[in-house]
Amino acid sequence: MDFFKKVALAAVAVAVFGAAPAMAKTVKVSMKSVETEWQYDNDGNKMLAFTFDGTIPGPVVRATEGDTVEFTLTNDKNNKMSHAMDFHAARVNVLNEFAPIKPGETKTFSFPATYPGVFFYHCGAMPMQEHIGRGMFGVIIIDPKKDTRPKADREYVLVQSEIYKDPTTLQGPFETTVFNGRKFRYDPVHDPKASGNVLIAKPGERVRVYFANAGPNDFSAFHPIAGIWDAVYLSGNPKNVQHGVQTFVVGPGDASTFDLISPVEGGNAIVTHTMRGALTGGIAVIVFKNKLTAAEEKLGKSGNLIVP
Numbered sequence: 001m002d003f004f005k006k007v008a009l010a011a012v013a014v015a016v017f018g019a020a021p022a023m024a025k026t027v028k029v030s031m032k033s034v035e036t037e038w039q040y041d042n043d044g045n046k047m048l049a050f051t052f053d054g055t056i057p058g059p060v061v062r063a064t065e066g067d068t069v070e071f072t073l074t075n076d077k078n079n080k081m082s083h084a085m086d087f088h089a090a091r092v093n094v095l096n097e098f099a100p101i102k103p104g105e106t107k108t109f110s111f112p113a114t115y116p117g118v119f120f121y122h123c124g125a126m127p128m129q130e131h132i133g134r135g136m137f138g139v140i141i142i143d144p145k146k147d148t149r150p151k152a153d154r155e156y157v158l159v160q161s162e163i164y165k166d167p168t169t170l171q172g173p174f175e176t177t178v179f180n181g182r183k184f185r186y187d188p189v190h191d192p193k194a195s196g197n198v199l200i201a202k203p204g205e206r207v208r209v210y211f212a213n214a215g216p217n218d219f220s221a222f223h224p225i226a227g228i229w230d231a232v233y234l235s236g237n238p239k240n241v242q243h244g245v246q247t248f249v250v251g252p253g254d255a256s257t258f259d260l261i262s263p264v265e266g267g268n269a270i271v272t273h274t275m276r277g278a279l280t281g282g283i284a285v286i287v288f289k290n291k292l293t294a295a296e297e298k299l300g301k302s303g304n305l306i307v308p
């Protein structure tokens with residue numbers, strides 16, 4: 001075959017089959033377990049928190065279907081507790097990869113990212129209710145190798161959890177439900193002391209919310225007040241799609257992906273529609289407006305998935 005025929009055939013192949021998918025790679029992720037004080041409301045109240053890298057939620061891990069995730073956990077020698085990592089995106093041996101390590105120890109394990117989606121991760125060391133109740137969790141996003149979904153204009157991560165007066169036992173009524181570790185963190189409407197930081201998008205933009213429910217105990221009834229989920233992807237897998245959904249239940253230890261499009265300027269209040277959960281702190285405001293400041297323009301883009 002002459003050269004020009006080969007080029008023409010290659011061009012046809014690309015047109016028919018699309019560009020070649022990205023090569024599988026190894027994604028190296030390192031985290032430290034950090035036992036620290038964490039301010040869980042806008043009034044300055046603090047709790048002893050167990051965290052990955054000092055924040056609630058921990059860092060967003062991101063890889064593509066087919067990649068290998070190589071994860072290293074370091075348990076600081078000054079910590080009091082053993083800690084572990086349980087990735088819901090992994091299929092491994094619970095007694096090996098997910099086993100806890102003592103203060104001063106480091107451990108590395110790998111797993112192939114076989115299913116696309118959004119998955120919860122958490123410390124699985126005992127007592128597990130305490131490690132999750134004190135904030136040791138986050139999300140891992142496995143992007144599909146070939147994404148059949150409409151492209152998102154902005155992406156945000158929200159993780160719901162309950163904070164108990166006594167996280168060691170979870171006994172008695174809990175104090176507050178929080179999104180991303182702080183009561184009414186993104187809701188200056190219900191808490192004038194909130195920083196004023198909210199989720200931001202333009203009308204018509206497709207906003208993709210990666211939502212996990214850390215629990216430890218309560219189910220989330222995830223709902224955008226004054227909006228409708230355009231699409232819900234169960235576990236974030238493009239194959240598990242539902243459209244025009246008002247409220248979607250996300251149990252403890254689960255995560256799903258939610259697409260939201262507002263046709264108008266204004267706002268929605270993203271809540272767990274359990275009233276105890278919403279009105280004790282589980283509300284995040286998203287503001288839709290056409291004119292964004294330079295800082296707002298960057299929110300939900302290029303890796304800025306967690307609003308400060």
Ligand SMILES: [Cu+2]
Nearest residue numbers: 083123125131
């Ligand atoms: Cu832990």
